[in-house]
Amino acid sequence: MxxxxxxxxxxxxxxxxxxxxxxxxxxxxxxxxxxxxxxxxxxxxxxxxxxxxxxAEAAVIVVELAEGADAAAVEEALWNERVKNIEPINAEENLQRTIEGMGLGLMESSEASAELMIELLGANPCPASLQIKPMDPQDIPELARQAEGVEGVAMVRYARQVTDxxxxxxxxxxxxxxxxxxxxxxxxxxxxxxxxxxxxxxxxxxxxxxxxxxxxxxxxxxxxxxxxxxxxxxxxxxxxxxxxxxxxxxxxxxxxxxxxxxxxxxxxxxxxxxxxxxxxxxxxxxxxxxxxxxxxxxxx
Amino acid sequence: MIHLQSVSMIYPDGTEALRDVDLLIERGQFAFITGHSGSGKSTLLGLIYRDMVPTAGSVIVDGQDVAKLPPRRVPFLRRKVGVVFQDFGLLPQKTVWENVGFALDVVGASRREKHRKVPIGLELVGLADKGDAFPHQLSAGECQRVSIARALVNGPSILLADEPTGNLDPDTSWEIIQLLLNICQQDTTVVMATHDREIVDRTNCRLVQLAQGRIVRDAKEGGKYDAP
Structure with missing residues (x-):
């Protein structure tokens, strides 16, 4: 032109x-x-x-380990390309977090409260667990189902309804x-x-x-x-x-x-x-x- | 140059404008198309510049059947066929020079070409000194001259004029006819629809008379308007 x-x-x-x-x-x-x-x-x-x-991104899957289960082995089994991060939480820490989360601060610090709780109950009621963070929150239900089948896993929890x-x-x-x-x-x-x-x-x-x-x-x-x-x-x-x-x-x-x-x-x-x-x-x-x-x- | 073969034209509302028309107009010829209003004059011209397509028959222009022309080729046909109307069709917001140049603009002419051709066109119609005027500053005859200059500036081989003197007084009409005859002498085929008997009778040109969509008379030379 x-x-x-x-x-x-x-x-x-x-x-x-x-x-x-x-x-x-x-x-x-x-x-x-x-x-x-x-x-x-x-x-x-x-x-x-x-x-x-x-x-949805804040949502995680909590995998409670069976008594005596090898945390490292379970973690190994749970890893795949859809998992972003796995955070191991031992029983003591889990108890402390539960106390913090539920507002059960009986003593000055959560460590002290945890110790008191163990003393009162005679054992730690919280098991060791693994917290799985997925790459995509949409994968949570599927990852949870997979985790249920892994040996050494006692229970799998996630905020099913909220996430869905x-x-x-x-x-x-x-x-x-x-x-x-x-x-x-x-x-x-x-x-x-x-x-x-x-x-x-x-x-x-x-x-x-x-x-x-x-x-x-x-x-x-x-x-x-x-x-x-x-x-x-x-x-x-x-x-x-x-x-x-x-x-x-x-x-x-x-x-x-x-x-x-x-x-x-x-x-x-x-x-x-x-x-x-x-x-x-x-x-x-x-x-x-x-x-x-x-x-x-x-x-x- | 222009050859209509067994052409019929029926409008979508059922009006029969032309019926089985055969017409041959040679290169460089000047032909009047006469007849009463509604006799089919404008339809005949419209078929030549492919404003419409015939219901039957073929319209050969410059060796090409325009009825079969694909729509995208129509603009190129129109560059070879200049058209002039009774109402001039000038753009009021453009000057005389721009109105004539507009025909060159739309075909993608260069600036240099435009500056060469527009003055020639204006000279041809005797308006070389009116280039800067706007249409409302001109007389009706001058407006028609501008419209003729615009139709000719692309160098068409055919000029169609549909009642070009319809809005003009007798003297001015005669000047326009002189101009068209002049253009015809320069090897441009001119076909003019008119019902101006004085003009037809004063010239010595071919006359094709239409009535109710049929050619009722074709006087090759010097036909009189009222002749049987």
């Missing part, structure tokens, strides 16, 4: 966007609102999933996020293609003349696509400029007041998110224009 042609197409696209000022403004604000909702939903979904994953629920929730959020995202994307596309159709209608004489003097359909499309891209670019930038400060404020507020909630926050991730939002606007703008033109160019 010649430089002159590129210049002509860019000029026509820009000129059309400026000339149809009100329609352009409508298109930009429609894109901005749609991307604002889409961006907000994506951020919300990402955070819920992030929190569910954090909880969290995992199901994370999966649910991911799927509903994708569904809502697709619905919003389609809505955005329709909004842009309808808006572009308005500008096409306003310029139907120009299109007719272009066709009569021998312009190819691609040549006719390009200025409209440029116009759609400009609308999408502006709409995406506005959406990013609104959603990011609001999110930063929420993150700060939550960080200070609701410390049990851990929101995703990294400058790099947010910049990437803003770029993705603008790119979404550009892609939707171009695709919406092509959709709007497709029907029209067949009609003329």
């Amino acid at each position: 010649r430089l002159n042609t590129i210049e002509f197409l860019l000029h026509e696209g820009w000129d059309a966007a400026v000339r149809n000022g009100l329609v352009t403004l409508a298109a930009i604000s429609n894109v901005a609102v749609a991307l604002l909702i889409l961006g907000g939903l994506v951020l919300f979904g990402m955070n819920v999933e992030h929190m569910a994953s954090l909880q 629920k969290l995992l199901t929730m994370a999966r649910g959020i991911r799927i509903s996020g994708v569904v809502v995202g697709i619905v919003m994307a389609v809505a955005t596309l329709l909004v842009i293609s309808t808006t572009i159709r308005l500008t096409i209608h306003a310029r139907r004489d120009e299109i007719r003349i272009m066709q009569l003097v021998g312009a190819t359909n691609w040549f006719i499309r390009v200025p409209f696509v440029i116009e759609g891209v400009l609308d999408g670019l502006a709409g995406g930038a506005i959406a990013a400029a609104i959603v990011l400060p609001i999110y930063s404020y929420i993150e700060q507020y939550v960080g200070q007041n609701l410390q049990f909630i851990d929101l995703i926050y990294s400058a790099q991730a947010l910049v990437l998110f803003a770029v993705a939002l603008v790119l979404c606007g550009v892609v939707f703008g171009a695709a919406g224009s092509l959709m709007g033109l497709h029907r029209y160019l067949r009609q003329v």
Whole structure:
């Protein structure tokens, strides 16, 4: 394509966007609102999933060893590629942790409490155990089942219901996020293609003349696509400029007041998110224009 | 150059615009297509520049059956066939120079080519000094001249004019006809649809008369509008 042609197409696209000022403004604000909702939903979904994953990641499998079992041998048998880490806990430590966990601090320190407990009961009620941390929390049920079959294992425990629920929730959020995202994307596309159709209608004489003097359909499309891209670019930038400060404020507020909630926050991730939002606007703008033109160019 | 063979055209609403039309127009010829409103004049022109496809028959333009042309080849046909309308079809926000240059822009002409061809086109229609004017600053006759310059600037071998004098007074109409005759003498085939009897009678050109979608008369030279 010649430089002159590129210049002509860019000029026509820009000129059309400026000339149809009100329609352009409508298109930009429609894109901005749609991307604002889409961006907000994506951020919300990402955070819920992030929190569910954090909880699920904290989950471990506790393998209680049978009396006299060889801890090293059992540990050896439990290792596989899906295991991230195995922490051996001897009986004394296990008792101390149990006391701490249950708040049974009878003495000043948990060691002293443990000693008192052993003295009272005549033996340590807690067996030695191994704590397995999986690579992926989804593998917990499967790893637990495998551990049950290993020789020297007395009992296998994990927070079955909590882990299962969290995992199901994370999966649910991911799927509903994708569904809502697709619905919003389609809505955005329709909004842009309808808006572009308005500008096409306003310029139907120009299109007719272009066709009569021998312009190819691609040549006719390009200025409209440029116009759609400009609308999408502006709409995406506005959406990013609104959603990011609001999110930063929420993150700060939550960080200070609701410390049990851990929101995703990294400058790099947010910049990437803003770029993705603008790119979404550009892609939707171009695709919406092509959709709007497709029907029209067949009609003329 | 233009050869219609057994062409019929029925619109989707059932209107029969042309019925079994055979017509041969030689290279460099000037032909009037006359007839009442609704006789099929515009449809006949529309078939030549592939604005529509005939229901039956073939339309050969420059050796090519345009009815069978795939849609992506249509723009290239239109570069060989200039079209002029009664309503001029100028872009109001562009100057005369830009309106003519627009036809070169859309075919991807270089800047140099544009600067060479636009003045020639404007010179040809006698508007060399009006390049900077906008359409609303021109008279109707001047607007039609601009539209002719735009149709010719890509050097088409055929010029189709659909009632080009329909909006013009008799004197201006005659000037436009003189211009079209001039263009024809430079080896461009001109086909003009009109129902302006004065113009037809004053020239000595071929006359094809249509009535209800059929050719009822084909006077090779100097046919009079009202002749039987």
